[in-house]
Amino acid sequence: MPMEQKQSVATRTSIYLALIIVGASMVFPLVWMLSTSFQKPGTDVMDLRSLLHGALEWRNYQRIWSGTNFARAVYNSALVTVCVTIAQLFTSTLAAYAFARLQFRGRNAIFMGYLSTMMVPDVVTMIPVFILLRTMGWIDTYWALILPAAFSAYGTFMLRQFFLSIPRELEEAAVIDGCTSWGIYLNVVLPLAKPAIAALGILTFMSSWRSFMWPLIVCQSQNMVTAPVALSQFQELHGVQWTLLMAGSVIMLIPMLAVFVIGQRFFISGIQLGAVKG
Amino acid sequence: MRHHHRLTPLLYLLPNLTGFAIFVLIPVAAALVLSFFRWDLFHPPKFVGLDNFIDLLGWRRDAEGVIHLNDAGFWKYLYNTLYLMLAIPITMFCSLVLAVLLNQKLPGRMFFRSVFFLPNICAGVGLLLLWKFLYNNDFGLINHMLAWVGITGPDWLNSYNWSKPALMIIMIWGSMGGTGMILYLAGLQGIPPELYEAAEIDGANVLHRFRHITIPMLAPTTFFIFITAVIGGFQGGFDMAYILTKGGPDGATTTLSYYIYNHAFEYFNMGYAAALSLVLFALVLFVTMLSWRFGRGATE
Numbered sequence: 001m002p003m004e005q006k007q008s009v010a011t012r013t014s015i016y017l018a019l020i021i022v023g024a025s026m027v028f029p030l031v032w033m034l035s036t037s038f039q040k041p042g043t044d045v046m047d048l049r050s051l052l053h054g055a056l057e058w059r060n061y062q063r064i065w066s067g068t069n070f071a072r073a074v075y076n077s078a079l080v081t082v083c084v085t086i087a088q089l090f091t092s093t094l095a096a097y098a099f100a101r102l103q104f105r106g107r108n109a110i111f112m113g114y115l116s117t118m119m120v121p122d123v124v125t126m127i128p129v130f131i132l133l134r135t136m137g138w139i140d141t142y143w144a145l146i147l148p149a150a151f152s153a154y155g156t157f158m159l160r161q162f163f164l165s166i167p168r169e170l171e172e173a174a175v176i177d178g179c180t181s182w183g184i185y186l187n188v189v190l191p192l193a194k195p196a197i198a199a200l201g202i203l204t205f206m207s208s209w210r211s212f213m214w215p216l217i218v219c220q221s222q223n224m225v226t227a228p229v230a231l232s233q234f235q236e237l238h239g240v241q242w243t244l245l246m247a248g249s250v251i252m253l254i255p256m257l258a259v260f261v262i263g264q265r266f267f268i269s270g271i272q273l274g275a276v277k278g
Numbered sequence: 279m280r281h282h283h284r285l286t287p288l289l290y291l292l293p294n295l296t297g298f299a300i301f302v303l304i305p306v307a308a309a310l311v312l313s314f315f316r317w318d319l320f321h322p323p324k325f326v327g328l329d330n331f332i333d334l335l336g337w338r339r340d341a342e343g344v345i346h347l348n349d350a351g352f353w354k355y356l357y358n359t360l361y362l363m364l365a366i367p368i369t370m371f372c373s374l375v376l377a378v379l380l381n382q383k384l385p386g387r388m389f390f391r392s393v394f395f396l397p398n399i400c401a402g403v404g405l406l407l408l409w410k411f412l413y414n415n416d417f418g419l420i421n422h423m424l425a426w427v428g429i430t431g432p433d434w435l436n437s438y439n440w441s442k443p444a445l446m447i448i449m450i451w452g453s454m455g456g457t458g459m460i461l462y463l464a465g466l467q468g469i470p471p472e473l474y475e476a477a478e479i480d481g482a483n484v485l486h487r488f489r490h491i492t493i494p495m496l497a498p499t500t501f502f503i504f505i506t507a508v509i510g511g512f513q514g515g516f517d518m519a520y521i522l523t524k525g526g527p528d529g530a531t532t533t534l535s536y537y538i539y540n541h542a543f544e545y546f547n548m549g550y551a552a553a554l555s556l557v558l559f560a561l562v563l564f565v566t567m568l569s570w571r572f573g574r575g576a577t578e
Contacts, residue, residue, distance in 0.1 A: 015379055019386075022376065023393040026455060030400065032419060033408045091294040098290035107287075114295075117302045119566055121513045123538045124555040127548060128308035129301055134319070151297030181286055210402030212517045213535075217543055228403035232521055242411050249404030260399045264392065271460050 030253075037061070037247040060247035068238070069222045070248055073230035076219075078255075080145045080226060081208040087150035088204045089197060096159035097185050101171070111160075118153045122213075130217060144218035145226065149208060155200045158270070162196035163189060199270025202263045206256055227252050312552035319546050330553035351529065351537065352554070358442065359533040363511040365446040370503055372454035377462035378492070391463075394455025401452055406521040409448050410435065413522070435523050438530045445518055445531055458503045465499035466492070505569040512562050534558050 038056045041063065064070045098104075099111050125148075133144045166189060174184050190197070215226040225233065231248045238244065260267060313330055317323035336348045347353055376394055380387050397405065412419045413434040421431035434444040469491065477487050493500075515533030519525050525532035525540075532540075538558065542551035 012384065015382055015384065019379055019390045022455075023390055025451070026393055026396050029408055029412060029451075030396065032412070033404075036411070091297060094290045095294035098287045102287040102290065104284075104287040110291075114298065117298060119509075119562060120302060120306055121535075121555065121559055121562055123513060123535050124309050124559050125302055125305035127538075127542050127552050127555060128305035128312065130542070131308075131312075131319070131548070132300075132305070147297075148301045151294055151301060153298070153302075156294060185290075206399070212403055212520075213539070216520075217539075231403050231407060242414075242417065245407050246411065249407050252402065252404040253400050256399050256402075260395075268460055271457050272464050 033246050033249055036243055037250045039243050041241070041243050057243075060243045061251070064244050064248050064251070068230075068234070069225065070227065070230055070251070072223060073225050073227045074251065076142075076145075076224060077209060077227040080142060080215075081205055083142075083146045084149045084208040085201055085204045087146065088152050088155055089201055091151050092155035092159050092200065093190065093193070093197065094185075095156045096163055097189055099156065100160045100163035101184075101189070102181060114153055115157060118157070126214070126217065133218060140219055140221050140224050142224075145215055148214070149211070152204070155204065158200055159193065159196055162193055166192050195266055195269060198263055198266040202259055202267050203270055205259055209252075209255060309552045309555060312549055313556055315549040317548045319548060323549070326549070330550050331557075333550070334553055334557065351532075352534075352557075354529060355532045355534050355537045358529075358531065359512060359515060361442055362446060362449070362515055362531075362533065363508060365449040366504065366507045366511060368446075369450045369454050370458055370500065370507070372450060373456075373458035373503070374462050374496070374500075376455060376459050377466055378488075380459075380463060381466045391455075391459075394459060396455070397452045398456040403517070403521060405452070406448070406518055410522045413444055436527055438527050441523055441527060441530045445515075445522065448518060448522075458507075461499050461503055462496065465496045469495045501569075505565065508565055509562055512558060512565070 037060055038058075039060075040057055041059050095114075099107065099114075129148050130139075133139055133148075136143075138144045138147075170192070171179075171184050171188055174188050179187065210228060211226075212228045212232070215229050216232070219225055219229065227248075231245065231252065234241075234245060234248065312323075314325060314327060315323040316326045316330070333348050334352055337345050338348070339345055380391055380394075411417070413421075415421060415431075415433040415436070418434075420434070424431040432440040434440045473491050473495070474487055477491060482490065513535055515531070516535040516539060519531045519533060519536050520539075523531045525536050534554070535558070538551050538554045541547045541554060
């Protein structure tokens with residue numbers, strides 16, 4: 001309700017108070033995670049006072065990084081996430097360009113059929129894909145983590161929406177200049193679509209980095225686990241050590257926070273773009 | 279562009295559509311076939327007709343006429359899945375309130391928007407472990423803080439009654455400042471200010487304006503968020519339950535997707551798991567079709 005011109009001081013104060021209370025409830029658990037990760041290893045009873053006068057303990061970080069398979073798991077996660085993001089951007093921009101700009105028979109029918117695959121729950125395809133990968137001997141390899149995640153109907157849909165909003169005149173000028181469709185895709189559409197591509201890249205990066213269920217199913221060995229799976233296994237392998245687990249959790253959050261801070265404006269617009277029904 | 283070769287579009291579509299055929303279309307067909315078999319991956323599959331579906335959805339009556347469900351677990355976990363979805367309307371209400379607060383032209387609102395969005399950014403196994411720690415009966419912060427005000431907290435994650443609310447709290451906390459709030463904010467900015475001005479002249483107070491302008495104008499947004507969340511809700515709950523409760527205590531937090539995971543990858547009942555996943559698919563399709571049916575009425 002935009003009534004900015006006559007908000008009383010009391011209204012403003014109570015709005016700020018509400019915002020601060022909610023904001024604090026969002027931030028405080030994360031602060032708790034951070035402070036626990038800097039406690040003396042093996043500390044179990046959490047004393048609020050130790051939050052204040054405790055010196056920073058890096059030992060949890062040292063132990064999880066060099067005493068366990070976590071560093072390897074972070075490397076696996078990073079590799080898989082980068083590959084999945086690049087692959088998805090590649091396949092999605094190409095298909096979105098064809099759906100948005102090229103004329104061919106049955107285009108709309110194919111697009112609708114393609115969109116309807118978004119309704120298929122992951123658990124439906126999970127079982128046959130697992131069997132397929134097992135037949136190929138790809139369980140516990142990077143293929144199993146990367147290939148099934150390299151194609152995204154959502155990404156194609158989102159980029160198509162954006163491509164449709166690019167004025168055609170620019171491309172027509174390029175055609176007159178003798179550009180092929182490939183040249184237009186590469187030199188006109190892709191540069192203009194940078195914000196949407198960035199948004200999709202960020203969303204893909206984040207969902208791949210945090211993905212848990214599929215990596216849990218296909219990669220169980222100590223060398224092949226991704227970081228989320230490794231963290232979930234620590235409870236079973238090393239007993240519940242909260243200081244260690246929280247250190248691992250903090251390490252996992254750093255890339256996501258970094259990506260969010262760098263790409264915040266693309267991120268928000270990406271959510272809105274994806275929600276526009278075509 | 280009409281100046282390209284007939285096969286050019288195919289080249290653009292090929293990488294994506296090949297992937298889709300291999301990892302979505304064929305697997306859906308394969309799941310359908312698989313659901314008519316009994317297969318543990320290690321012995322040859324055995325055709326069993328509709329037995330998997332009968333074992334899953336059927337029931338029988340004994341001599342006294344009492345009904346016995348063939349798979350009581352399935353119905354229980356369906357109930358759990360629906361129960362956890364009660365978090366959706368609560369989350370949406372919180373998202374709407376936050377969006378309205380952020381829509382006031384106050385300094386610092388962008389800062390608060392980012393702060394509210396923080397749990398979304400951090401979502402994942404790390405955050406779930408943090409909540410497991412917070413809910414811990416001996417070392418957890420939540421019961422520690424409840425004790426300060428003289429309340430003896432329940433052993434959240436090990437209690438049959440409290441484990442579901444515990445998970446719902448995480449869901450609400452984690453997503454009230456997320457996609458829903460962002461979409462509501464966008465929706466609010468699309469409401470013409472003249473509507474509010476006219477209502478104010480007619481003497482409508484803040485609550486009236488909220489009820490009679492804001493809520494109806496946001497109906498399409500609400501509808502979209504709700505349907506998306508319900509479709510996600512039917513498929514959700516695995517990560518959270520796996521990390522925090524392993525589906526327990528006594529199956530109290532096992533959702534349908536967790537049940538499918540167990541059958542497929544713990545007990546290796548591939549056929550039964552495929553049948554289960556198709557039932558879940560049918561539920562999702564049903565909701566989607568309902569949304570098409572009623573969505574037209576709500577938005578046009």
